[in-house]
Amino acid sequence: MPNPRLFSLKSDSIPRATIQRLALYVQVLEDLQREGADVISSESLAKACDVNPSQIRKDLAYFGKFGVRGVGYYIQDLIASLKRCLGIDHTWKTVLVGVGNLGRALLNHKEFKLRGFEVIGAFDCDPFKIGEEVSGLEVMCTKRLMEKSHELGVEIGIITTPPERAQRAANHLVEAGIKGILNFAPARITVPEHVVLEYVDFFHHLYSVAFNITLSQQK
Amino acid sequence: MPNPRLFSLKSDSIPRATIQRLALYVQVLEDLQREGADVISSESLAKACDVNPSQIRKDLAYFGKFGVRGVGYYIQDLIASLKRCLGIDHTWKTVLVGVGNLGRALLNHKEFKLRGFEVIGAFDCDPFKIGEEVSGLEVMCTKRLMEKSHELGVEIGIITTPPERAQRAANHLVEAGIKGILNFAPARITVPEHVVLEYVDFFHHLYSVAFNITLSQQK
DNA sequence: GATTGTGAAGTGTTTCACAGCA
DNA sequence: TGCTGTGAAACACTTCACAATC
Numbered sequence: 279m280p281n282p283r284l285f286s287l288k289s290d291s292i293p294r295a296t297i298q299r300l301a302l303y304v305q306v307l308e309d310l311q312r313e314g315a316d317v318i319s320s321e322s323l324a325k326a327c328d329v330n331p332s333q334i335r336k337d338l339a340y341f342g343k344f345g346v347r348g349v350g351y352y353i354q355d356l357i358a359s360l361k362r363c364l365g366i367d368h369t370w371k372t373v374l375v376g377v378g379n380l381g382r383a384l385l386n387h388k389e390f391k392l393r394g395f396e397v398i399g400a401f402d403c404d405p406f407k408i409g410e411e412v413s414g415l416e417v418m419c420t421k422r423l424m425e426k427s428h429e430l431g432v433e434i435g436i437i438t439t440p441p442e443r444a445q446r447a448a449n450h451l452v453e454a455g456i457k458g459i460l461n462f463a464p465a466r467i468t469v470p471e472h473v474v475l476e477y478v479d480f481f482h483h484l485y486s487v488a489f490n491i492t493l494s495q496q497k
Numbered sequence: 498m499p500n501p502r503l504f505s506l507k508s509d510s511i512p513r514a515t516i517q518r519l520a521l522y523v524q525v526l527e528d529l530q531r532e533g534a535d536v537i538s539s540e541s542l543a544k545a546c547d548v549n550p551s552q553i554r555k556d557l558a559y560f561g562k563f564g565v566r567g568v569g570y571y572i573q574d575l576i577a578s579l580k581r582c583l584g585i586d587h588t589w590k591t592v593l594v595g596v597g598n599l600g601r602a603l604l605n606h607k608e609f610k611l612r613g614f615e616v617i618g619a620f621d622c623d624p625f626k627i628g629e630e631v632s633g634l635e636v637m638c639t640k641r642l643m644e645k646s647h648e649l650g651v652e653i654g655i656i657t658t659p660p661e662r663a664q665r666a667a668n669h670l671v672e673a674g675i676k677g678i679l680n681f682a683p684a685r686i687t688v689p690e691h692v693v694l695e696y697v698d699f700f701h702h703l704y705s706v707a708f709n710i711t712l713s714q715q716k
Numbered sequence: 717g718a719t720t721g722t723g724a725a726g727t728g729t730t731t732c733a734c735a736g737c738a
Numbered sequence: 739t740g741c742t743g744t745g746a747a748a749c750a751c752t753t754c755a756c757a758a759t760c
Binding site: 386 | 513516517519520521524525528545546547582583584585589598599601602605606608612613614652653676677678679681683684685691693695696697698699700701702703704705706707708709710711712713714
């Protein structure tokens with residue numbers, strides 16, 4: 279269901295970093311809401327997110343005007359607006375390919391639904407895993423991806439295979455008409471231009487930690 | 498063991514993005530090496546990493562001169578140099594706090610050692626988990642972190658607790674004299690300035706996928 | 717002849733500073 | 739008065755273009 283554009287996109291090229299920060303704002307705002315807060319200024323939110331207040335106002339300005347001058351932002355409204363901007367005002371149907379350690383951990387992750395994603399299919403090419411039930415889902419053969427995806431109306435695919443099988447998984451997902459892929463496998467993959475592709479590799483972050491420790495020790 | 502500076506840092510402020518890309522270069526170079534390649538030009542490597550060739554040369558220039566004009570880069574040497582630059586020419590001793598689904602998946606992850614990190618301790622505050630063996634490690638009470646960390650010489654801590662317990666885990670790690678933290682919990686945490694802190698939140702990447710799909714559908 | 721290393725130009729992002737408004 | 743929204747300035751990162759050199 280492509281929702282109508284409910285926000286006014288001021289610019290057609292939004293910094294990638296802005297999107298990542300919007301996700302952070304939502305997370306922090308939801309925490310604040312749980313603590314009973316009602317209204318917040320860009321300055322307070324900035325402090326909680328460890329960014330510059332102007333940064334927040336600029337990020338929001340890409341999508342519209344959500345605040346009240348002299349007052350701040352109504353938290354509940356802002357959360358709703360941001361979710362609409364990010365496209366998570368509805369639940370995205372998702373499948374996972376590669377039921378290894380990481381795949382299992384993700385399937386058992388309770389927060390998916392809470393955050394606007396629902397994993398409705400688990401696939402693997404290992405005959406020993408097919409038929410097994412993981413977190414209420416029956417693991418199916420990767421070859422059935424196309425058939426099942428169409429049946430279920432899947433939009434996003436998550437790859438958690440070993441690196442050498444990531445490209446094949448991607449091919450199956452593309453064939454199945456998926457619109458976007460999140461790849462956890464430490465391997466570059468190629469997809470047609472119309473398919474959105476993102477990588478997650480936590481080792482890169484570990485490297486970053488290691489590097490910064492080394493750096494601080496050399497000072 | 499702080500290693501002596503074996504590379505010449507040309508600038509004291511290296512873009513964060515550069516570090517992330519160096520990690521990517523190592524990954525891709527190791528793949529190429531396995532395929533039998535020996536020498537590579539910045540242009541070919543750029544194609545494999547999906548970045549601009551000048552970008553690669555600039556990234557490397559922060560650390561020194563690793564190539565041969567008219568020839569390219571010797572892959573084996575370049576991998577070694579990059580690892581030294583990133584600080585992963587030795588193995589980092591690591592502990593993990595929070596043995597839930599994600600924690601378990603990470604503990605079972607085979608690639609840690611391969612990539613220069615060794616998880617030598619697993620901690621949790623749940624009495625039911627304490628004593629349990631996960632991937633060859635006995636889960637210990639978080640309160641014993643300090644004692645054990647000093648004993649083992651731990652440098653990096655990984656937090657995989659639920660968000661509400663992330664700050665407490667961080668406090669324990671800081672107390673234990675840890676130098677860097679990688680936080681998987683979806684919660685902002687505060688640490689002293691001398692402690693390196695990085696966040697991993699794959700939901701932010703999922704949001705990014707969702708947003709880009711929404712965007713491409715609105716065009 | 718090929719490819720690196722690098723100053724300079726170009727592009728994109730962040731921060732500042734203040735006008736505009738509740 | 740207080741805080742947002744935003745043009746302009748500052749800064750950071752990327753790409754270009756070419757001299758250096760193997």
